[in-house]
Amino acid sequence: MDLRKLFLRATCGFLVAANLAFAGPGGHLEMANLSPYDWKLTYNHSYHMDWEPWDLIPIGSKLEQYVEWWYHWGDNGDGGAEATYSLVGTDLSFSIQARQSGGKKLLVEYSDALAAMTLTGEKVIDLGFDHDGSVLFVLSGNGVEPYVSSQAPRDWMQKTLSTIGSKELREMSMPMAHNSGMNTITKGYGGCKHNTACQTVPIYNQLAFGARWFDLRPTVVKGNWYANHMSDAGILGWVGARGTSFTDIVNDINRFISETPGELIILQISHELDGDAGAKWIPGLPEARWQILYTLLEQLNDLWTPADSNLPDDLETLKISQFIQPGSNSTILVRIPDHAPLPNSSHPAFIHESRLPVTGDWISTADPSVLSDTQFTTLQKLRLSPKSPMFRLPWTIAPKIAHMIDVANPLHSIIGEAMWAxxxxxxxxxxxLTRDTYPNLIEVDNIHNSQVTAITMVINQRYADAEGWMKWMEGEKREVTTLRWAERLRIDDGSSTRDDEKEEEDVWPHAETEPAGELDIAVLDKKMPNTKRIVKFGSTEQHKGAILGEIHIR
Structure with a gap:
């Protein structure tokens, strides 16, 4: 072969291999505009990145942007990008920034005025970045009450007591940490971190990120208590691993509530396993071991001591204000299986699961689409109103067996698969989501930021407090004046009218001028010709001018 051709082929091969080796990571930025203003792109710049921000993010839209650094030279580099959006009709703005200093990250920087209108008041929030995964930026509110954003406050319950305090427990939403004590492996029994760890940070951090309901699975080994993730593998016996000690769990919770008082925390005890029963693992615990476990858990500070001794059997009907108050200490409940005995101390914080009923169940699937279809279908069947029993939305992936044993590939671990979910x-x-159908618990693996907490806070703001939200929107009159090219569709009687090239004030439905029924406004934008957003308004006497339906891009 010609030596020149051989050299050229070798050089090309080397360059291709080098490009693959140093190709930068990519991921997704999910954006949800739940503010009363369109977001208009006013500035955009990028260097060594795939970065194509949307020109317009209309009210109520949920859009996805792919982000990729061209090169991966480590934690630091010169690749970066920035897109600035104005909230149309206001002097408010924010920028989304891609940075590569001390690790790759996506940041949101608010203008001073907008930062002051958020719950935390922070000017810059760090969304993080997950290679091949996604991060969420949401901004929800009406500009009168503080905006909810992806940066949830550590004391998010205290910060939102004006919204949730008057609601029953079954009416609100909160994040739930799946197998929360399995953030570390203290000993494996045929299992390892790859196929048994469900969290990456201790319970203290999970609390700081906003989780308030914890899935705890105790096992006792040589008199010591640990979290467990064990499964009965038939002829192989019980396999899996044990995780964090319950002593560390108690210390984590006590540390958090001393630093961040006034939060409601629920510990769910299940899947208990006796590892001191000779050479075998035995499901369940004898009564004496339950009492030992209770003694350990009674070292928790702020265990619930109700002010009223005349309590209903169904504790989910209690209002949040009956558990926590502004400036109060935290309250901890321990939900135990119905088959478990109550503690000898008769401490009221330990309650049987039938007194705090929860519907919804885990499904075994490795497919996020199957997970989504199944769980939301179940939600719609079981959660028919805000007064329905609490619904747990288990949002966890069960990796395939081949993936469970593929310990060399972190993307096939429980934590890796959680990224797709x-x-x-x-x-x-x-x-x-609707005002009648929304989950009370969103149960996830790998709580590593406060973005799931932000989702539950939006649910509490827009759905659990639907009446208050409608009053806000009705009072504000939706003063947005930049929408054009609107098509009006009357859906109550099938009639329709069309007004092209008109200003917003000519087409916006004001309660005093619209007949009874609902009205759809389908707004078409020439910059985004394939998109449409729907706004459902009510004009009954009870809900004149109020938004009844979600706004979204089609």
Missing amino acids: EHKLYQIIWDK
């Missing part, structure tokens, strides 16, 4: 949740959750 998270991406699906951020994409579709907003279109599955």
